[in-house]
Amino acid sequence: MSALARLWAIALNTFREATRNRVLYVLVVFAALLMAFSVVLGELSLHEQTRVIKDLGLAGISGVGLVIALFLGVNLLSKELDRKTVFFVIPKPLHRHEFLAGKFVGLAVTLALLVAVMAATLAVVLALEGGLHDIALVRAEVLVLFELWLVVAVALLFSSFSSPYLSAMFTASLWVVGRNSGELRAFAEGKLSDTPIGALLSGVAAVLPDFHAFYVSGGMLGDATPVSIHGSFIGWGYVAQAGLYGAAYGGACLVIAALLFARRDFT
Amino acid sequence: MSVLSVEALRKTFVRGLARRRTEALRGVSFAVEPGEIFGFLGPNGAGKTTTIKILMGLIFASSGTARLFGTEVGRREAKQRLGYLPENPYFYDYLTVVELLDMVGRLHGLPAAQRRQRASALIEEVGLGHAAGRPLRSYSKGMLQRAGLAQALIGDPELVVLDEPMSGLDPIGRKEVRDIIVSLRRRGKTVFFSTHILSDATLLCDRVAILVRGELRDTGPLGQLLSPAIDGVEVLYTADDELGARIAAGPGQHERTSEGRVARVADLAAANAVAKAVLEGGGTLLSLAPHRQSLEELFVQEAAAPGRGAEAGS
Known part of the structure; x- marks a missing residue:
């Protein structure tokens, strides 16, 4: 039997666990309500209804997705330990790293489904208001999904050696810093260049996950081109590049998590 | 293997x-x-x-x-x-x-x-x-x-x-x-x-x-x-008070239970003597049970034996 089939058995179980969690549905309903509220806000703006719905809708997908990724990601391993299910599953014929990878894949599939559902809801809301869920929005949603997968990988790394509370705190902190990595680099290369603090900030910016790479709407790319889902947005090439970055960084997190998990005593 | x-x-x-x-x-x-x-x-x-x-x-x-x-x-x-x-x-x-x-x-x-x-x-x-x-x-x-x-x-x-x-x-x-x-x-x-x-x-x-x-x-x-040796025999019988008192005066521990009288003696020879006295005195022999070491007794004996004293895991 292939490692892939064993990994899928764990992934399927993780998917079942996530989709049977009522909190998940509450958060998805919250995202839908936020989109509905964006229609009301849109009415208050002057001829900018579609713009407001897109902005709020995308923020809702990102925000709710982030809460779910963080909440489920940090609990992915700790729940197994707290509920002692790890005592039942580790003696089964699978490697520990397959178990870890299966947990990640299960949550990644869950998040993909959630983002798809929320994106479809946004498309319906937009259509009702005469707007279009265009390809720029699809690219932005794909980037949000990549970002969520990276959040899960980072959360999994922290939860392989620390408590869920600490893991959530570390992951959330990294996300905040990572989302502002552009500013960090600007400081390091601007006023603080050629100073030890500048060098330190550059090093930190290079090592920490660059979550800003996945939320580019309204931002500036490296060549100072402003990008927006309402105007000139990034192409599929950039999406693929960000995806590769996420895969490499997330993959490294999972490898380190697997190494830590491999020698852990489950007492 | x-x-x-x-x-x-x-x-x-x-x-x-x-x-x-x-x-x-x-x-x-x-x-x-x-x-x-x-x-x-x-x-x-x-x-x-x-x-x-x-x-x-x-x-x-x-x-x-x-x-x-x-x-x-x-x-x-x-x-x-x-x-x-x-x-x-x-x-x-x-x-x-x-x-x-x-x-x-x-x-x-x-x-x-x-x-x-x-x-x-x-x-x-x-x-x-x-x-x-x-x-x-x-x-x-x-x-x-x-x-x-x-x-x-x-x-x-x-x-x-x-x-x-x-x-x-x-x-x-x-x-x-x-x-x-x-x-x-x-x-x-x-x-x-x-x-x-x-x-x-x-x-x-x-x-x-x-x-x-x-x-x-x-x-x-x-x-x-488990030790195969017999470490005692239990004889259960019924008898009138006079016969009961005569048997109880002999070796071993004696008591009355709801099922009858019990004599706990050291070995089979002593148990045979009790059984003979019961039958000859007009009493009824209900059972004669040799007692060997049980797993529970072995377990308690091993658990009570001195170890090195440190606490073990569960």
Whole structure:
């Protein structure tokens, strides 16, 4: 039997666990309500209804997705330990790293489904208001999904050696810093260049996950081109590049998590 | 080749900031042969679960070796031939027993049709047919234990390791688990189970190992471990007060019970003398029972024997 089939058995179980969690549905309903509220806000703006719905809708997908990724990601391993299910599953014929990878894949599939559902809801809301869920929005949603997968990988790394509370705190902190990595680099290369603090900030910016790479709407790319889902947005090439970055960084997190998990005593 | 073997197994837990060391296992060695039911006995905290967790790849030994089917523990190939029921089993409580067995069947590499067929046969065998569609969170402790047995058996393992399988079960549940263990032996499986319920071990085991405070005190067939010598005889009889008083004046301890009069004497010769006096005096002999050492007495004797005094793991 292939490692892939064993990994899928764990992934399927993780998917079942996530989709049977009522909190998940509450958060998805919250995202839908936020989109509905964006229609009301849109009415208050002057001829900018579609713009407001897109902005709020995308923020809702990102925000709710982030809460779910963080909440489920940090609990992915700790729940197994707290509920002692790890005592039942580790003696089964699978490697520990397959178990870890299966947990990640299960949550990644869950998040993909959630983002798809929320994106479809946004498309319906937009259509009702005469707007279009265009390809720029699809690219932005794909980037949000990549970002969520990276959040899960980072959360999994922290939860392989620390408590869920600490893991959530570390992951959330990294996300905040990572989302502002552009500013960090600007400081390091601007006023603080050629100073030890500048060098330190550059090093930190290079090592920490660059979550800003996945939320580019309204931002500036490296060549100072402003990008927006309402105007000139990034192409599929950039999406693929960000995806590769996420895969490499997330993959490294999972490898380190697997190494830590491999020698852990489950007492 | 032994199905399971441990050699000079040691485990020391280091806990807390003060790095407090707890020696849970101190050089444990034993082997389990194919087709036998092996009882792993010991009081709570003796180190039984620690040993089993090392064998299951859940924790790592500080030193010594642990092998399953001749290969190092933790290897997937060995785990493929193994079924395990943890102590107080905790499963994914949002699953039904059908989904649980499907998941474990997938991990064992069973094709879908075989998974379905084995799962439904096992669900019937452990008596969970009426609750197959309910999530495990709604199960009682006894039902969870049965679900645990079913998941341990779905891969048709050669070796079944059960950690306290009778714990928390009512007498009927315990009998059902005993029946399943016996049927496993009939099918040629090897069963290794830990327990502190000695009557279960007496009824089931071909061999036992007795673990006390992290040290192995004895291993072998029950008949060899228990002393064959008669250490007393109990004679139960009825007699009138005069005959009763005459017999009670003789050697041994004498008392009256609801069933009749009891004379506890040192050996068979003294018991014969009591029986002769009862019969000649017009009384009725109800029973004559020689007393040999029981597993419980051996267990208490081993547990009471001085160890090295350190606290062991559970």
